Amino acid sequence: MGPVVDDSLLAPMTATDTSAANAALAASLPADIAAAAVGTPAAATPSTPLPPYKLAQLVSDMGNATDLAEDEDLRCLASAVYFESRGEPLEGQLAVAQVILNRVESGRYANSVCGVINQPGQFSFDRSRTPAVGVDWRRAQAIARIAAQDLWRAIAPRAVSFHAARLSPGWRGKTRIARIGNHVFYR
Template sequence: MSRILNTASVAAVGMTAATMLLLAEPGFASDLAADANLPALLAPSAPAPVATDQADLSIEANAPVADISKNDDQTPAPEAKPTPVTAESLAALVAATPRPADIDPELRCLAGAVYFESRGESLPGQLAVAHVVINRAESGRFPKSLCGVVHQKSQFSFVRGGKMPAVREGAQWNNALAIAQIARDGSWKNHAPGALFFHARYVSPGWRKTRIAQIDNHIFYR
């Protein structure tokens, strides 16, 4: 009988201690459990590990990385400019300059001035005549277009009634077209730089202008 009473007493003490541990603060409960040699189940348990979804991790790990090297704004690349024709002499440059498939009106007016004013002159002389037309258009003192300069009244004697005569297709016209393109592109040195006027050397208009050069049968002024 006494053994049964002792067992009941121990059980009662254990229940009382357990109740006090549950009501006490966590720190206090831990100390009390250690001192009373209570079972480990009364001590605070460590937090349970969080389950990890391995499938999700593998998806994240294998996710594609953005390629920042790509041009996202889709800006078009600038057009490559045609390589300028080069030559060791003006004659070689004229020969290497292709005739355009379509001759625009401005080029036709410039080539017409070269053809009618200087087709019998040397190539440097023809180039100087072409540059006079271009210089006038850029000077602000004459019409702003090449055709306007060529067709200006009382300036070029070959223009009659405001019109240019018909040209004869052939080598001289092809040379005039090439010289006009070279002058417009500025791809060869002009031996009469800045000239705005010229006349044949067998006339004497009495101009009070600055003489720049004489090339073949023309004298150039500004």
């Protein structure tokens, strides 16, 4: 079994990582939300960076600005997260999004997020369905933004495949790297 991943393992970040994540987050959010999300406490100065985010807090902050109507690839990514990993731990949802983005970058799959998701036999969800408006959809949109903007470190580094833990696809030549929630990830 691969490592169990949770916020306590992933959240510690260097001051440089924290500054970069805070800057990326601030740049991606409307000004009023960015001020609340990233904040600038009186005690924070360039020499004393803000404490690192927990993934749940970053998802919550990103969930306040999640209209993806204008970006087809982000909407495809959020839909895949929603249908493939809704109900999984946040780290598992993010790992699913990162797998899709890793496929786009690999050159072995389609060269767009929607292209990867729509390749036959790659994902189990019905692409004609529409996510239900609500907390799960807002969370999936936030996870898609976090993954696409590379705001969190790789959950299952370089993974390009995953399956439900209850299945045994018998994949040969793949290296199992993590089990997160009910999914097993491979590179």
